[in-house]
Amino acid sequence: MRNIVPFLMLLLGIVGCEGDLDLAPISDAGSNGFYNTEDDFIQAINGTYETLRFHPDRYVDLDECRSDNIYTPGQSGVRDWNAINNFQNTLATLGTIRNVWNDCFNGIMRANTVLDRLEENGSVISDANLRARIEGEAKFLRSLLYFDMVKWFGKLPLFESFVTPSEALSIGRSPVEDIYALIISDLEYAAANLPASYGGADAGRATSMAAKSILAKVYLTRSGPELHPDGPCLGTNEYGQALDLLNEVINSNRFEMLDDYAAIFDYNNEGNKEIVWDIQYISGGLGVGALFPTAYYDEAWARVNLPFAGGNPGDGTKDISEDLLSAYAAGDLRVEPTFLLDYTDDAGTLIDAQFYDKFMDVSKAGGDRFDWPINYPLIRYTDILMMKAECILQGASGSQDEVDAIVNAVRQRAGLAPVSNVSLDMLLEERRKEFAGENTRWNVLVRTGKVLDVMNAWIAQEDASGKMEQVTANDIIYPIPQDQLDVKRGLYEQNPGY
Template identity: 70%
Template sequence: MKKIFLIISSVFVFGSCEKELDLAPISDPGSNGFYRNADDFKQAVNGIYASFGVQNNIDYPSMYVVLDESRSDNIYTPGQAGVRDWNAINNFQNTIATLGTIANTWNVTFNAIMRANTVLDQLKANRGVIGDPALATRFEAEAKFLRAFFYFDLVKWFGKVPIFETFVSPAEALNVGRSPVEDVYGLIISDLNFAIANLPAEYGAADKGRATSYAAKGMLARVYMTRSGPKLHPDGPCLGTNEYGLALDLLNDIIQSNNFAMLNDYTAIFDYNNEGNSEIVFDLQFIGGGLGAGGYYPTEYYDEGWGRANLTFPGGNPGDGSKRISDDLLESFDMTDLRIDPTFQIGYIDENGIDVDAQFYDKFMNVAKAGGDRFDWSINY
């Protein structure tokens, strides 16, 4: 009762002073009360990078399997344990807008864009608290690089999408329509050019994994190559722009920087003990060894029967989730190609000792690095 009385008394005592006391509490976790110094801005930028990881059991890298590879000629999905989202996507069914996978992808990418826009809004209004103009500009360049990254994924997956350059509330977002693909690319290219001009070429050990000017050049080269593809759909990501020359110039800049070099051993590129090797232009840093904090990207590929025979945790139902490589892809390799063995699993013996004629990607799988279940692989892809 005493606490209630004190609260009610405070209302009467201070009610007439509303204007003077209408201040956000110092513990306010909202964006307007958070950005007070350089460390706060750095933490907010880190939050954008975190969108690439696993959030609420949604593994961002797995979206590339379901929305990229599943729609290519490289893999197919012979699932036999019920209809799953990737079956409809693989088969180009016109009902995929209702799938949970699509909703998750939309939510995660636009949430990341919201984080980037929040940082950019706060930099515009409050960058002086950082105390270092160069650092403030770097934060802006990182946020724009990341916004461009997510918008590039969106335009590849969905074509026309809404453009948000500032923070908007969920209610306001409902009134924003999809913008033409050309306009989405306009924002992407503008953001990446800003990033190229304002990101450092490299960082110290404490900031390893942040976007560099070379990462921005590599991303912009990919944008130009994608835009240059033949226009097969009026709202698709390929515009037939023939900008391959622009991409080549950017890629040559990366090569001629001498900051990167090809490895002699193909398997070393994906080796868990060789992270951040000389071929890598941009790689995110995740804390290792944290069981329960991994992802399930490798699980997207392996045959369930192989999982039950080779992993220490249940592999799932037979055929459920299998995404096998196509004969067309495998036959595009010369069988003496040294990349075949570290890239593909071709056939296996299941838990019953039966030979199974199946082929799938295994270059991202290191059984020794698997966690407590199939959703908990180390993130090294």
């Protein structure tokens, strides 16, 4: 569980009330005499981690529900994730789109405030290593949020320091290349200045290993074919750069694949050797746990199995796609820890459910649906290995034997027979099963250029409701929230197709 006590938005004066604009919900965090001690800076960077609290829920709705892993057209179509799943062109007014924009820029502005104050008053931190660490943490968090946003929205307003709401009114959207330049610079600094690990009360902070892992993913994503002129893929062919970083993580010998797949997600085994970095939550019914497990399950199941309300209502259940379920071979040991396939509701009816329960342990449920005491694994070691295989298959140095060995290690843990001459399509199919419910599928399809062909073939096969639209290049990124367009007409242009 998170030991660094991240949810410090309650510390009034660190990053207080919003301005008038949702464009960048920020405040002048230093006006009340804060940032005058070393502890002030530590509290402030902890408050920046707090903005990640609901970030995994965004991954569920914007990534997993967008992919061929989830089929949720909805009965009435009133849930945000139904519209996202159906590729509607009216998404600009959704609360989910608005909230992810605001939450990400809130985090970016908190990071920027820490960085500004370090430059102005960082001398109060007598330990140079601690000062560099706090700067590295702020840049890591800023880069993580900007990387997610560039994948979701394409061009973005580029904030490298604290700005007031009135100043934000003159800052338009910068090209994706410029956003990436800041992301890469931030992650390079974080990789060079953050420790490889922490102990005690600092467990859960950003590490150099996490920075290298995300930077590798940045290079992988930039390298993908440019299907959208303002999308996250630039065709840069930087697979070699990604591979070098992945090998640094691998050769650190700090991580390993666990023998038992289910043990990776065990509430009693957090921080295991598989986890490179996770978003952490506090346990004990303190009201600062995770919400993301609630984003997966049926409300009808919760009424019987949990002491609190929550979950997806009957008109908007997030069903696992039949195509995904049928992809698993008989005896695949990943099925049971990943899916719940039936349950009995409060009327005694057996429900043919199909939802993820990978992150749920009913015996550990917190005080309410916002309080699951389970960390979110943002980077797993198996992902590091499979990204290495992807780099090799995309032309980076390495051999077919290395690719086959990586995939067969994953299959062996799943109780499956080995394969040979693994192709990119074979690798992606194995990835899909390995990371089901971990919200990686959509981005992998985008960065490998497979997204249009795979998604449209899947819709033709799976969409019995007839509610899903054909996927076009415009759907690779989301619209700018409508309320952002309304703040100042002409400041931003809407992404095409919306």
